[in-house]
Amino acid sequence: MKVELKTWTNLGVATALAGLTLAGCSGEAGESGESAAVDTAGEAGEGGEGEGGEGGEGGEGGVDIAAAGNDPVIYGSALAVAEAHVIAARDAYAAGQTEAGAEMFAHPVSEVLFEMQPVFEAQGVEDFSDLFTTASQAALNGAGSDEIAGQTDGIIAALRTAEERAPVSEANSGAIAGGVVADQIERAVSMYxxxxxxxxxxxxxxxxxFYKAAQATFERSADAIKSENPDLAEKIEAALGLLAQAYPDALRPENLDANQGALSGASAGVLLAAS
Incomplete structure (x- = not known):
């Protein structure tokens, strides 16, 4: 399996992770990387470490950091990006990809959380980035899968607490959750x-x-989304069904032969219904 080194910024764990060689996210894997963030104007974030810049319209995780303090969808999408990484880290680690898991735990610190700190502070959210680096170090040290799963649960609990501090908006809960799900689905399709x-x-x-984060967000908010926007709920379910086939588990299949046209069409349908 070929892997390449990711560029690290603003991370105290850079030295510890220097030996890891997982590519992806917003590093050398390509300019678009995780750049599918959706803002309230319906535009995609400009992405990764490219034109978006750090803390600009794209942010390192493809999140519009400047808007996150006022828009609960963008704020929630930033949290979902972090959750996506730790779910992937946990599952990759459990599947034997220990180095990949270790690095994936640490990615959100540089890609999202560092830039989001002013937003979190304004919303009264205490810094929880150390949970990610602690989990990453535990993975590097060869911790058992149960311990890694427990640390993942702790991170997700912190993300849920941060979610409760989302910016106030006139949008209803179903619309906000649906926007976050749409964002994660678009990212998953783009990465595939x-x-x-x-x-x-x-x-x-x-x-x-990203697929797993979309699935988790929808499962928590399905009732609200279905009540407020049945068409969106139906399109989300269809897209998640296709993504379940594209991403059967955390280990990459030998062939990635899912129908890209069908995936892109399903994602576009979700974005349209969520807009």
């Missing part, structure tokens, strides 16, 4: 297209995480 053009594991693993 990139992964299908290379042998890099990181691209596939990123997409797997």
């Amino acid at each position: 297209a990139q992964a299908s053009e290379t042998t890099q594991y990181g691209l596939y693993l990123d997409g797997y995480g």
Whole structure:
């Protein structure tokens, strides 16, 4: 399995992770990387470490950091990006991809959380980035899968607490959750297209995480979404069904042969219904 080194910024764990060689996310895997963030104007974030810049319209995780303090969808999408990484990290680690898991735990710190700190502070959210680096170090130290799963649960609990501090908006809960799900679905579809053009594991693993984050968000909010926007709920379910086939588990299949046209069409349908 071919993997490449990711560029690290603003991370105290850079030295510890220097030996890892997982590509993907917003590093050297390509300019678009995780750049599918949706803002309230319906535009995609400009992405990764490219034109978006750090803390600009795209942010390192493809999140519009400047808007996150006022828009609960973008704020929630930033949290979902972090959740996607830790789900992927946990599942990759459990599947034997220990180095990939270790690095995936640490990715959100540089890609999202560092830039989001001013937003979190304004919303009264205490810094919880150390949970990610602690989990990453535990993975590097060869911790058992149960311990890693427990640390993942702790991170997700912190993300849920942060979610409760989302910016106030006139949008209803179903619309907000639906927007976050749409964002994660678009990211998952985008990463699958990139992964299908290379042998890099990181691209596939990123997409797997985005799919799982979309699924988790929908499961928590399905009733509200179905009540407020049945068409959106139906389109989300259809898209998640296709993504379940594209991402059967955290280990990359030998062939990535899911129908990209069908995936892209399903994602577009979700975005349209959520707009």
